[in-house]
Amino acid sequence: MNNKMIQKSEAGARPAPLEPAIRGASAAEIARSVEASIHEGRLRPGQRLPAVRALAARLAVSPTTVSAAYRALRARGLVSGAGRRGTCVRGRPPLRTAPAPLVPAGALDLATGNPAPALLAPLRAALARIDAAPHLYAEEHQLPALRRIAEREFARDGLPAEHLAVVSGALDGIERVLAAQLRPGDRVAVEDPGFSNLLDLVAALGLEPVPVALDDRGPLPESLERALDRGVEALVVTPRAQNPTGAALDAPRAAELRKVLRGHPSVLVVEDDHAAAVAGAAACTLWERGRERWALVRSTAKTHGPDLRVALLVGDRETIGRVEGRQRIGFRWVSHLLQRIVAELESDPATRRRVRRAARTYAERRRSLVEALAARGIEAHGRSGLNVWIPVPEEAAAVQQLLAAGYAVSAGERFRIESGPAIRVTISRLPPPAAPALAEAIAGALRPRRRSAAA
Numbered sequence: 001m002n003n004k005m006i007q008k009s010e011a012g013a014r015p016a017p018l019e020p021a022i023r024g025a026s027a028a029e030i031a032r033s034v035e036a037s038i039h040e041g042r043l044r045p046g047q048r049l050p051a052v053r054a055l056a057a058r059l060a061v062s063p064t065t066v067s068a069a070y071r072a073l074r075a076r077g078l079v080s081g082a083g084r085r086g087t088c089v090r091g092r093p094p095l096r097t098a099p100a101p102l103v104p105a106g107a108l109d110l111a112t113g114n115p116a117p118a119l120l121a122p123l124r125a126a127l128a129r130i131d132a133a134p135h136l137y138a139e140e141h142q143l144p145a146l147r148r149i150a151e152r153e154f155a156r157d158g159l160p161a162e163h164l165a166v167v168s169g170a171l172d173g174i175e176r177v178l179a180a181q182l183r184p185g186d187r188v189a190v191e192d193p194g195f196s197n198l199l200d201l202v203a204a205l206g207l208e209p210v211p212v213a214l215d216d217r218g219p220l221p222e223s224l225e226r227a228l229d230r231g232v233e234a235l236v237v238t239p240r241a242q243n244p245t246g247a248a249l250d251a252p253r254a255a256e257l258r259k260v261l262r263g264h265p266s267v268l269v270v271e272d273d274h275a276a277a278v279a280g281a282a283a284c285t286l287w288e289r290g291r292e293r294w295a296l297v298r299s300t301a302k303t304h305g306p307d308l309r310v311a312l313l314v315g316d317r318e319t320i321g322r323v324e325g326r327q328r329i330g331f332r333w334v335s336h337l338l339q340r341i342v343a344e345l346e347s348d349p350a351t352r353r354r355v356r357r358a359a360r361t362y363a364e365r366r367r368s369l370v371e372a373l374a375a376r377g378i379e380a381h382g383r384s385g386l387n388v389w390i391p392v393p394e395e396a397a398a399v400q401q402l403l404a405a406g407y408a409v410s411a412g413e414r415f416r417i418e419s420g421p422a423i424r425v426t427i428s429r430l431p432p433p434a435a436p437a438l439a440e441a442i443a444g445a446l447r448p449r450r451r452s453a454a455a
């Protein structure tokens with residue numbers, strides 16, 4: 001990624017094909033009616049809402065009333081955008097909606113960012129070894145064996161683990177940390193491009209994202225500085241296996257970013273180590289002694305599979321104390337059966353060897369595709385993780401052409417704020433011998449099409 005990736009994205013919203021049946025005489029009624037339309041699928045993700053003035057005229061209310069309704073929907077993460085660009089339903093509003101279209105039959109699924117099932121540890125033996133004793137209310141929430149493993153691992157990476165919570169995955173940890181420390185309306189600096197679920201989560205919490213540009217070595221210090229100067233309360237960074245670009249921090253970049261952060265001592269720094277040992281890059285952190293508010297979450301979702309989504313969250317005393325306190329009221333604890341399985345897998349030498357092998361396999365798969373693309377003169381990014389990010393002039397056309405060639409890939413739009421168009425290819429299940437054919441199909445999809453005679 002370079003400056004090309006920082007260019008402004010075009011507003012790609014689909015117009016509403018039919019005027020949805022939005023009703024109401026007050027802002028609250030209008031907002032509820034839009035919500036019901038999204039819920040029932042009459043307003044689809046990406047679809048544009050009627051312009052404020054047009055809707056106000058149709059409902060015989062003032063434009064201020066419609067604006068207030070749209071503002072309330074935006075604060076809840078249901079819609080995004082405003083002004084002349086129009087207001088659109090978010091790609092993944094925090095509502096139960098019709099499921100996203102599945103990968104068409106016959107297409108190779110390179111769109112869902114899953115780990116490769118064949119590279120995950122088989123569970124049957126681990127299940128047979130775990131203690132199946134019931135875990136009861138008022139007992140210790142953290143499994144001591146898992147805590148010991150976590151303390152050892154974090155100490156190896158130079159991170160204090162004195163304050164530690166067990167959560168249900170990286171995103172669960174991030175959500176709990178942001179909810180514990182931020183309030184709706186607060187600004188949070190996020191990578192751009194960045195993980196789509198995080199962007200949706202930030203919107204759902206009513207927070208305002210401030211984009212930070214990045215290259216293959218992580219956030220750019222000058223872009224971070226600009227974001228911090230806009231008064232952000234928190235920064236969320238993916239130190240390795242950045243999704244979608246594969247960026248990974250190295251020690252010099254981490255040092256530069258820490259220097260920038262030193263000028264903003266109260267900003268909460270959250271690190272998302274979702275791929276941990278299969279990332280294919282060494283652990284590298286923005287934490288340093290003296291940082292007031294920080295958290296780092298390390299998940300097992302990519303090493304042992306998303307269904308074993310247990311994550312270890314470390315941070316400062318206040319942040320972790322608030323997260324644990326809140327957890328104890330509602331969620332209580334992560335099932336001890338899950339904690340025992342993870343502790344069992346993490347302490348099994350055969351599983352650890354398998355995880356190292358999986359990291360090498362993902363690295364080979366990334367490299368094969370990046371090199372096959374480079375051989376065809378195509379820029380691609382994939383320093384770590386499960387994905388390769390390929391800048392393209394036009395996402396929808398590239399995705400369609402690749403689908404016609406039998407490959408389902410992700411359009412980059414849901415990962416971007418201001419950065420330029422691209423596609424994301426998940427390489428986790430792409431064997432190296434298959435890379436040249438895919439690279440050829442990508443090259444075909446990027447070739448400018450000849451204009452038709454009539455155009």
Ligand SMILES: Cc1ncc(COP(=O)(O)O)c(C=O)c1O
Pocket residue numbers: 113168169170171172195238241242243272274299300301306309311
């Ligand atoms: C950057 C990033 N963070 C978090 C997650 C999700 O992790 P978890 O399942 O542990 O919540 C993913 C999943 O792909 C991801 O790419």
